[in-house]
Every structure is written in structure tokens, then in C-alpha cells.
Amino acid sequence: MAAEGPATRQVQVAAHLRLLKLKEMFNSKFGSIPKFYVRAPGRVNIIGEHIDYCGYSVLPMAVEQDMLIAVEPVTTPTLQLANTNPIYLDFSACANNIQIDQTKPLWHNYFLCGFKGIQEHFGLSNLTGMNCLVDGNIPPNSGLSSSSALVCCAGLVTLTALGMSLSKVELAEICAKSERYIGTQGGGMDQSISFLAEEGTAKLIEFSPLRATDVKLPSGAVFVIANSRVEMNKAATSHFNIRVTECRLAAKLLAKQKNLRWDTILRLEEVQAKLGVSLEEMLMIVEDALHPAAYSPEEICRCLGMSLEEFRTQILSPNTQDVLSFKLYQRAKHVYSEAARVLQFKKICEEAPDNIVQLLGELMNQSHVSCRDMYECSCPELDQLVDICRKFGAQGSRLTGAGWGGCTVSLVPAEKLSSFLANVQEAYYQRIDGGSAPEKQSLFATKPGGGALVFLEA
Numbered sequence: 244m245a246a247e248g249p250a251t252r253q254v255q256v257a258a259h260l261r262l263l264k265l266k267e268m269f270n271s272k273f274g275s276i277p278k279f280y281v282r283a284p285g286r287v288n289i290i291g292e293h294i295d296y297c298g299y300s301v302l303p304m305a306v307e308q309d310m311l312i313a314v315e316p317v318t319t320p321t322l323q324l325a326n327t328n329p330i331y332l333d334f335s336a337c338a339n340n341i342q343i344d345q346t347k348p349l350w351h352n353y354f355l356c357g358f359k360g361i362q363e364h365f366g367l368s369n370l371t372g373m374n375c376l377v378d379g380n381i382p383p384n385s386g387l388s389s390s391s392a393l394v395c396c397a398g399l400v401t402l403t404a405l406g407m408s409l410s411k412v413e414l415a416e417i418c419a420k421s422e423r424y425i426g427t428q429g430g431g432m433d434q435s436i437s438f439l440a441e442e443g444t445a446k447l448i449e450f451s452p453l454r455a456t457d458v459k460l461p462s463g464a465v466f467v468i469a470n471s472r473v474e475m476n477k478a479a480t481s482h483f484n485i486r487v488t489e490c491r492l493a494a495k496l497l498a499k500q501k502n503l504r505w506d507t508i509l510r511l512e513e514v515q516a517k518l519g520v521s522l523e524e525m526l527m528i529v530e531d532a533l534h535p536a537a538y539s540p541e542e543i544c545r546c547l548g549m550s551l552e553e554f555r556t557q558i559l560s561p562n563t564q565d566v567l568s569f570k571l572y573q574r575a576k577h578v579y580s581e582a583a584r585v586l587q588f589k590k591i592c593e594e595a596p597d598n599i600v601q602l603l604g605e606l607m608n609q610s611h612v613s614c615r616d617m618y619e620c621s622c623p624e625l626d627q628l629v630d631i632c633r634k635f636g637a638q639g640s641r642l643t644g645a646g647w648g649g650c651t652v653s654l655v656p657a658e659k660l661s662s663f664l665a666n667v668q669e670a671y672y673q674r675i676d677g678g679s680a681p682e683k684q685s686l687f688a689t690k691p692g693g694g695a696l697v698f699l700e701a
């Protein structure tokens with residue numbers, strides 16, 4: 244085993260101090276000592292954006308930032324939630340009557356998603372309560388999955404308080420499903436990596452059935468996260484669900500054109516599987532079957548032979564009812580090409596050619612262009628940050644997570660790391676910070692971290 248360096252010890256000391264502080268705060272809040280603690284990490288998606296909910300594999304790794312919850316099960320049926328960050332207000336509810344308000348995605352609703360997911364999985368109607376103090380250090384609304392880390396952490400807290408057990412895969416599937424109670428129709432990448440992550444390796448996450456395979460990242464380069472500082476709460480806007488709907492509609496129209504049973508098809512991957520063709524062939528099929536001009540609800544209804552009423556009730560989500568134009572060609576092009584890039588990325592990591600960093604960087608750059616132009620989930624600040632990162636030495640740089648704000652991930656040759664950080668700091672952050680001290684939380688190198696876990700001692 245390698246000897247521990249001073250940097251590792253510093254991290255351990257900081258983690259220990261964080262736990263002691265949490266224990267103290269818990270004591271002053273609830274007048275007792277936590278019985279156990281749970282942590283669940285955020286993630287950075289290296290490549291494979293907006294394709295998990297279309298059925299395609301993605302390639303994320305866990306980051307060291309996480310949600311940490313101190314817990315004390317109690318004998319009354321009251322669930323009491325508090326947060327170390329005063330912007331997140333205290334909340335309490337009866338554990339047997341959980342209501343999740345989709346119209347206001349307040350922080351405690353994410354906890355309730357994880358709680359309800361476990362409750363429903365075991366069909367429990369009588370749950371005992373808990374006192375919980377939450378401490379999170381994942382930048383919120385920034386594409387690093389703070390919301391899913393909270394949902395997963397809450398799911399594992401509830402399972403542990405009940406004294407029950409589930410596999411990591413089962414937990415990930417339950418939490419992916421239950422996070423949808425908040426109103427967003429995500430795919431499952433975030434919850435899967437939060438549970439299945441392992442230190443030192445990125446993972447290829449595949450769905451149906453859910454599984455995770457190690458992907459060895461190149462040793463000569465570092466992944467750097469940079470936060471554009473534009474926040475985007477996915478549940479408070481309709482951007483995310485509009486894209487999910489566009490992909491679903493594209494899948495149905497492609498299926499109809501290819502004489503498949505379109506009414507049961509929900510994901511673009513199902514069309515490919517039913518046709519038995521390659522991703523490259525799917526890209527050609529999209530060229531023939533869909534047109535680049537946006538589709539109106541009326542045109543879609545004509546193509547599918549359904550009424551506007553059926554369209555609204557059976558296809559649109561509550562927050563996409565008023566959408567009048569759907570870009571199906573562009574979204575399908577992004578999804579099939581991005582799915583192919585994920586497979587190429589994994590293959591290059593396995594083969595490890597001499598120019599591995601250059602090849603992986605090119606795929607990341609292509610991914611960003613596709614997210615920006617075809618999927619339209621970037622924003623001017625993200626595009627600027629990506630340009631700056633490339634200018635100062637990144638071989639590849641792209642938005643990560645849902646987008647419309649949030650973070651970029653860049654692949655930087657190890658020998659260029661310190662000049663890269665200094666230059667990006669100056670070119671992007673100096674301007675918005677007005678020259679104040681660098682904000683470490685906005686620009687940092689990261690490596691694959693471990694997954695969610697429970698522990699007893701602070």
C-alpha cells in the first residue's frame with residue numbers, strides 16, 4: 244500500500260473536523276447525539292449528456308464533494324430536518340403523510356423523495372420518525388448533482404434507520420425513480436454513480452439492467468471542474484422536461500416512420516434496438532425521417548394520428564403543456580451521436596494509445612458543440628468558459644450535467660495544470676469576482692471518488 248502523503252492526511256483531518264462540527268451542531272439543535280451518519284457524493288459527468296433518459300450509457304465519476312447527514316431515529320412519527328446552511332430552513336412533517344410539492348422545489352422535498360422511495364419500496368405505512376441534520380458542500384444548481392446526492396443520502400438514511408438492507412443497484416434504481424417526485428424526469432445516471440462509484444475509477448453506467456463498469460482514466464492528465472456561476476434549478480424551470488419530451492416524441496415519430504409499434508416506445512434507444520442497426524445508421528435514419536424545422540403540436544398529432552387532447556394528457560408533463568414547438572431532428576442527432584462518443588471514449592481508455600489525451604479531448608469538444616448547437620443546453624457563460632479552458636491548455640472542455648448554467652469539465656495535461664488554473668482564474672473569475680481572492684470551490688482538479696456509505700462514529 245502507498246504511504247499516506249501530507250495532502251491525504253489534510254483531507255482526512257478536514258473530514259474529521261467536519262463530522263465533529265456536525266455532531267456538535269446536531270447536539271445543540273436536537274439535544275442529543277446522532278446514532279449514525281450517511282454520506283452520498285455528487286458527480287461529474289465526463290461524457291454522455293442528456294442520454295441516460297433515452298436509454299444510453301453514460302460515463303461519470305463521483306467527486307469528493309458530498310451530502311452528509313447526521314441521524315437519530317426517534318420513537319415518535321415526526322420527521323425533523325435541519326441544515327447547517329441557514330438558507331435551507333428547518334422542516335418537519337409526519338413520517339406517515341409525506342407530501343412532495345412539485346410547484347416549489349424547496350430543499351426538504353429532495354429529502355422527502357429519498358424517504359418516500361424507501362417507504363414505498365417496502366410498502367410501509369407506519370414509519371418511525373428521525374431527527375436529521377444535513378450538511379452539503381456540492382455547489383447547488385450547478386450540474387454536479389447536489390439534488391441527487393441529497394435524494395440518495397436520504398434514501399440510505401431511511402433504509403438504515405429501518406434496519407433494512409438493499410443492494411447498491413436496488414438503492415440507485417429506487418432513488419432514480421423517487422427523485423422524479425420533484426417533477427424532473429431524469430434518467431438515473433446521478434443516483435447510479437452516487438451509489439456505485441469506487442475511488443480511483445470512472446464508471447460506464449449502463450441501463451436496463453443497471454450496471455457499472457470501471458473505466459481507467461489516462462494517468463498523464465487531470466479533470467478540472469470550473470463553475471460558470473450561473474445557477475439553474477432544473478425542477479423550477481421546464482428546460483429539462485422539454486428536452487425529455489422532445490426525445491420521447493422523436494422516438495415515437497422515428498418508430499412510426501419505420502413501421503414499428505410507436506405507442507409503447509418511450510426512448511430513442513428502443514428504436515435502435517428494435518431496428519437492430521448501429522448508432523451511425525440511426526443518424527442516417529434521422530436525416531431521412533425527421534426535418535430540421537421545429538414541429539408544432541398539430542403536426543406531431545397528424546403524424547401520430549392522435550388528438551391534441553391525447554397529446555397533452557398522455558405525452559406532455561405538467562410543466563410542458565404550453566410548449567408550441569419541438570426540435571426533434573436536432574435532439575435525436577445529439578442523442579445518437581453522443582451515445583456513440585461515450586462508447587468511443589471508453590474504447591480509447593481501454594486501448595490507451597500514445598495520443599490518448601488528445602483523442603479523449605476531441606470527443607469532449609465534439610460533445611460540447613453538440614450540446615450547444617443541437618441540444619441547446621449551454622449558455623453564453625458556459626461557452627465562454629469552455630473557450631477559455633481550451634485556450635489555456637485543456638485538450639477538451641465541455642459543459643457537464645444538465646447545463647443552461649453550472650459547470651464545465653476539462654481534460655488538462657498534468658504538466659499544464661498549475662498554469663491552467665492560474666490563467667482560467669484570471670481570465671474568467673477575476674472579472675466576475677472583481678479581483679477578489681480566488682474561489683477554490685469554483686475551479687478545482689478532481690479525481691474519481693467513492694460512493695455512498697453509512698458510518699457510526701464521528
Ligand code: ADP
Binds near residue numbers: 331350351
Ligand atoms: P444540481 O445540478 O446541483 O443537482 P438541481 O437543480 O437538480 O441541481 O438541484 C439543486 C437543489 O438541491 C437546490 O436548489 C436545493 O434545493 C437542493 N440542495 C443542493 N444543495 C443542498 C444542501 N447543501 N442542502 C440542502 N439542499 C440542497
Ligand code: NG1
Binds near residue numbers: 288427430
Ligand atoms: P443534473 O445536472 O444533476 O441536474 C440531470 C439529470 C441526469 C441527466 C443530466 C444530463 C436528474 C436528477 N438528473 O443531471 O439524469 O439527464 O441532467 O445528462 O434529473
